[in-house]
Amino acid sequence: MTTTATDRDLGYADLPRLMSLMTGDEKHSNAATSTLDVVWVLYERVLRVDPARPDDPDRDRFLLSKGHGPMAYYATLAARGFFPESWLPGWGSFDSALGHHPDRVLVPGVELSSGSLGHGLPIAVGVALGLRAQGRDAHVYVLVGDAELDEGSNQEAIELAVARGLTNLTLVVVDNASASYRERGHLSRRFCVEGWETTVVDGRDHDRIEQALLTRGAGPSVVIAEVEEKWS
């Protein structure tokens, strides 16, 4: 893989152009744009990651659990220099490393192969436990969609993360109100009841997102990033 200086110079304003290079998964375009700002803020301001050292054991981890619509994610990784922009146009094709759900084995910088919902948070709990057991202070961020929380496997992780005091874990819920049986406001009540350090932010406000992502509590933290409703 080669990384050019030009790739590293790309910024937030380049994301729409980069995303437009990826066509063929329009049914997931809502899913892609809903995560755009959170993912960008993570990589630009929060994560301690270096594309030149993707295997650094002390790097922060970002696990995109909601693998659907990874265009914003790929665009961000390309903009940050994890792989060249030239990979984007062929995405989803037989010879491309970039699928409609990401594969950590194929894509530099991708920490989790995802797509099937409800796996990322339970795996992230294991990553957080494992980093702590080794005395590493890296932080684990995991992103789910509000509808993904329908999957019961998340509940197992939500409870254990508190029971084990995982202060090195931050869950980001990108809430575009796409769950069939949930109302706005329910999520923050739920996480508060479970004992998570809970912050609700405008999912388009970069400063507020950054501040929330860096908030730590006595246990795990959750940032509920509200964006435009998917079905509105």
Add this chain to the structure above:
Amino acid sequence: MSDTRVTFARTAVELVESRADTALLYAEISGQYFAEAEHRLPDRIVNVGIREQLLVSAAAGMALAGLRPIAHTFASFLVERAFEQVKLGFNHQDVGGVLVSSGGSYDISAGGRTHQAPGDVALMDTLPDWRIHVPGHADEVADALRQAVAGSGRDYIRVTEAQNSRAHPVRPGAFLPIRHGSRATVVAVGPVLDPVLEATAGLDVSVLYASTVRPFDRAGLRRSLDAPDVVLVEPYLAGTSTRVVSEALTDLPHRVLALGVGRTELRRYGTPSEHQAAHGLDAAGIRRSLEGFLS
């Protein structure tokens, strides 16, 4: 003779104590063996509660973080309930780990179908690159676990109560020739070796012993064959290894008799040995099937 499950638990704790890269996750089951060590090593011996999906996913997460995880619960919950977690957490993420089940096909005979998993090996066999150990003795349990933890791949260890009168060295990929004969080769997997030896007494057949059944020792099977007749005796779903035998002998007209746990739900309680007999896996049952096959 030591208890197989106690041996697993002691060996697992010993490994976590002696190796800083090793962690043990469990889901309440077998907690009686781990509680004391858990107080000393709370970061690397973790009870996740009654949460089997999380058990498997968190073990995979620990592997992603650089640890060698051992995850343990009953086979029905570890492999069957959490199968997608096994597939995606380990294979799709491409990380290693050691899954150790107990209960097997009918250790919990009086507990009924909910606690019986004769299909576990067949399910695991749908995934590539898992070593599948079916130890037939407590010493083989310890040996298999130590080897698995020392490695970096994906290992499934099926710990069940039944055991043979003596242990054999665990050599993944190599079946152990026990006896040579000319009419057929009988492959005895794990704890069915003793009943197989009793059933084959006086018969002109070869007996191979497999305490690790994946990888399957195709070359060893070929070497043992005087006549192209193969009898599989597996303490889980009958026919689980038939496809591997078939692949090993594609160029050779051959016959296969696959003995194991039947597909039909017994709906009986009772003892493990009653279940073993009901599935034709005791010495008398194996003998009957063999005589029919060879006649």
